[in-house]
Amino acid sequence: MRPCQAQWLVLGDRQFRFRGSKVEAVLMPEGHKTHYLARQHADLLIGKAIAVSSPQGRFADDAKRVDGKTLVDVHAAGKHLFYDFESEETVHIHLGRYGTFRFGTLPPPPPRGQVRMRMVFDEGTIDLNGPSRCRVIGPEEVRTIIRGLGPDPLAGGKRQDVWATIRESGKPIATLLLDQSIIAGVGNIFRAEALFEAKVHPAVPGNQLDPRQFTRIWKALLRMMKVGLKHGRIISVTRSEVDRPLSKLNDRQRFRVYACDHCGVCGSAIATTSIASRKIYFCPHCQSQG
Ligand SMILES: [Zn+2]
Known part of the structure; x- marks a missing residue:
């Protein structure tokens, strides 16, 4: 798969979007x-x-x-x-x-x-x-x-403790992942990138997730958060997907779905929707709801 070319200027984990003459910061640290x-x-x-x-x-x-x-x-x-x-x-x-x-x-x-x-x-x-x-x-x-915080994957938080809460909830998985009392440390980029890797549509309610789907989400989060901790910035692509070491990726090459135009797996246009008042990016083909 190809890494996407992000639409926006990204500086470290701060990202800015140009709106007319205004420059708007759109990221928060995760x-x-x-x-x-x-x-x-x-x-x-x-x-x-x-x-x-x-x-x-x-x-x-x-x-x-x-x-x-x-x-x-x-x-x-x-x-x-x-x-x-x-x-x-x-x-x-x-x-x-x-x-x-x-x-x-x-x-x-x-x-x-x-x-x-x-x-x-x-x-x-x-x-x-x-x-x-x-x-x-x-x-x-x-x-x-x-x-007051849920398990933190980077501090030894346990998958089954997070799953015990998520499996009981009728809210969309993309909402639950941003709820710091359910899982701590996940923000808007990690949720989008982990759901893409796990091939889960962001609107699927927690109580309709298959345990194997949640395990894929958890593994994706844990891997990406560890890579982020090592490099000091979020990198969702893996070494085998890119032609250079992860530390050498520029800021337009490190995401698979977040702020991307097209899916690097199937070529579909990346879609966006608003869940928990934040914009989420997803591939309607790879992350189909049905
Ligand atoms: Zn796709």
Whole structure:
């Protein structure tokens, strides 16, 4: 099969669509990205005293609570990031649709844009712009957030636990996959790409799925999320489908169905529909409902 040529400009896992003179961001980071960032930031920051501030000011009061304290852990659950400090206080971040981190050198550079949180450590600066959540919380609240999430495939979540919920629901599988209380870390790209790989139509209700279909969806998700964690971006094609290493794929070659014009398997035009208020791409031939 051929990888598709995506219709839109894609920059990392941020994607932008041109609408007249406007440039519109259309992606939000999915679970592979939070785990990727947690590993990267754990390597850089654990065991160090971190100067935490908020150049923009919106996080200033919370920043003071952890400023200068030693970071003891960084961990991810679904799309949430947690930075645990020695004082049992935790910075909780959800990147939402627009949140991005930027690395800088020392001394810290002038803030670019609205820097909600700045972390300065012995080797550099990490700035966070545009998160949907950035606040300091205590251990009980961390537990509450994690308890509210479904199994996370990248954190040892179990297929049968997710299946137990999905098999009981009459909602479309594409809705269920985006529900973070059912399965944590899956976003709009992973759901489209996994359903395509599993040859399942996005509108099939959970309670009409065959267990073998769900197993195919789960395996596709797990594989893609692991590849995403390794490369720091979503890549749904496999090495055997492309003529170069996955790390060398440009951003127009890494998806099979998401933002694609034509199916690389059967050549049909890729269709779109809105499920759970988000656009989903699918192949009406390979993912037929009947
Ligand atoms: Zn097809």
